[in-house]
Amino acid sequence: MRNFFLATLALLLAVAGAGPAWGEGQATVPTPAAIDGYLREALDSTGLPGMSAVVTHGDRIVHAVGLGRDSSDRAVTADTPMRVASVSKSFTAAAVMSLVDEGRVALDQPVVTYLPEFRMADPRASLITVRQLLNQTSGLSDRTVDIGATQRATSLAGYLAALRHGTLAGEPGSHWEYCNVNYDVAARLVEVVDGRDFTGAMRDRIFGRLGMGTSTVGNRAVRPSDGFISVYGAWVPRKELPGFRGGAGGVITTASDMGRWLISQTGHGPQVLTPGSVAVLHEPPPGTDYAMGWGVEVVEARKLLVHSGNLFTYTAVQALDPATGFGFAVMTNSASLHDDTYDILLGLVALTDGRQPATPGGGRQMTELVLAVTALVAFGLGILGVRRSGRWARRRAGRAWWWTALRLVGVLVPAAMFATYPQWVSVLMNGRAVTWAQMTYFPASLTITLAVAAAAGLTTATARLARLRSVRSTP
Structure with missing residues (x-):
């Protein structure tokens, strides 16, 4: 509900079958002490209850850390589970692309080729391609489907059934519109083609291969503590708002695990995708700045790949810097009208540029x-x-x-x-x-x-x- 996503930036020199040109020069690798010092200052200035963050460079985690407390007054660490909301979309897109790499899915085939149960009152829905789902150019919109019905679903199959009476807001492929439905349909596609439920498919296709042992989708293996909301400046613990969360916002992970994910997205360490598929994930179609679970925006004259996530008691943001090979993630166990995670992330980017980061908060x-x-x-x-x-x-x-x-x-x-x-x-x-x-x-x-x-x-x-x-x- 705040700006549910932050689409950002990417410098992607990719051609078909080739990965992006990830650089590792012209950057300062900050020390863990420098990162800790900045994050402690940020925690104090923003007044956030708890936060975890990770910085990666090339094939290594420079530093992963947790600060502050959770709602049970336990210290937040780099291994504290956090909900990352719409950051989940990049993971769902990767799962789909893993099926593309196996030759089981083609991006430009209609979704109904693999998912016959995907039906809507609008006949144009049968024309939506897999690529359009992931690029959010399908025509699906909150304005034309019953979002309330989808949130009452208890499974991805039930979620798709709730779309039956919906229509599209435009011709598939004609315009970009951010809509969570795209990624929940994509998650159901993964279930059906893979043959396992989405949680199991994500565990074996993404989390397991990357060594992300604490990460999951939903609450089956890991349940985070209650988060906080801000009421006139006071942090109040509160259970997350109930609702269905699958491919669009269901991932629960840690700073340590996010480090492994970011490393893989820069082409280092264990891989779940071919270099060509990673390049497709990161490159927006013409006329948009949104790729597949990653956005493109310019920060300090440099293009980054970024995606944010906002739930009702948790907030997160991730970023990749193709020019220098750095990766960043910031996660908090709180939500308010003002999102501090992006400002904190910009401070981490400044550290890797050798600049003095601005103090976030206020x-x-x-x-x-x-x-x-x-x-x-x-x-x-x-x-x-x-x-x-x-x-x-x-x-x-x-x-x-x-x-x-x-x-x-x-x-x-x-x-x-x-x-x-x-x-x-x-x-x-x-x-x-x-x-x-x-x-x-x-x-x-x-x-x-x-x-x-x-x-x-x-x-x-x-x-x-x-x-x-x-x-x-x-x-």
Whole structure:
């Protein structure tokens, strides 16, 4: 629900059948002490409850570390399980590409070739190719499928069944739109072609081959502690919002395991894909900056491959720097209106450039301070409005009803905004599905502030109307 993803950057000099040109020069390999020092400063300045991070270079983990505490007051370490949300998409894409390498899937074949159960009310769905799923150019959209029904599913097969009445937002391949459905359909494709459930397929195709022994999809093998949400600057432990998470956001992993993953994505260490398939994963189609679970963006005049992940109590980001061969991942056991993980990652990138990283933090604290002050002002105005309702009524006793109604509109605007809260947030997020339950998690401070303002307005309006009725009925 915050910007659910951060698409980023990549310098990919790839041709068919050849991997990207990964460089290992023009960079400073920071010491573990330097990384620790920066991350401790970042933890203090952001006020995050817990965080883990890893930096890799070439074929080695430079440093993996955990800082802070979890919701059970245990120390976070490099081996603490973390939910990585949409960072999962790069893993799902790799699983699909492993089937491509085996000749069992072709990227430009329709999905229904391998997944006959994938049916929608829109006949164009039969034209969606595997490549379009992974590039998020399929036409699938939160605006045209029943996201609520998909989140009630208990399996990937049930998830696909929930799509039956959905339609597409456009012709397959005609435009890019970020939609989790693409990657949950891709996960079901992996299940059906591989012949095992998605958890087992990911374990044997990706995690096992890379030595990622603590990583899984879902909660079967590893269950993270509850994460935190920020409420006016205070971290409150809370269970993750229930909902189906498969190929789009179901991976649970650690900083140590993420180090092994990043190394493999730079063409070093154990491999799960051919160099050509890794290059395809990293290269966006023409006209977009989103490849397959990796985005492309320029940072400090250099292209990086990046993908972020945002759940409701966990946040993560990963990045690769093809020019220098560095990999980075930052994971936190918290979520708020302001995402600090990307800022922390940029600091790690600065260290590898030999630059002094900027101290991250302050955005969350300032945002929630403003919201707290706004809530207090709204509460005070509500009390003042009730106390002055008699004077307001006497001044308008002789006016026409429509004039009085106009004078009440202003105090009822917050109530109208609160009543339509999920709808206008959805509009601001380009049609992404939004529910009331989601609004009680990372945007809790905003939700409470809007609720206070709405209550203050409704109370004031009610008091004014009651006093007006009393004044008009008095002889």
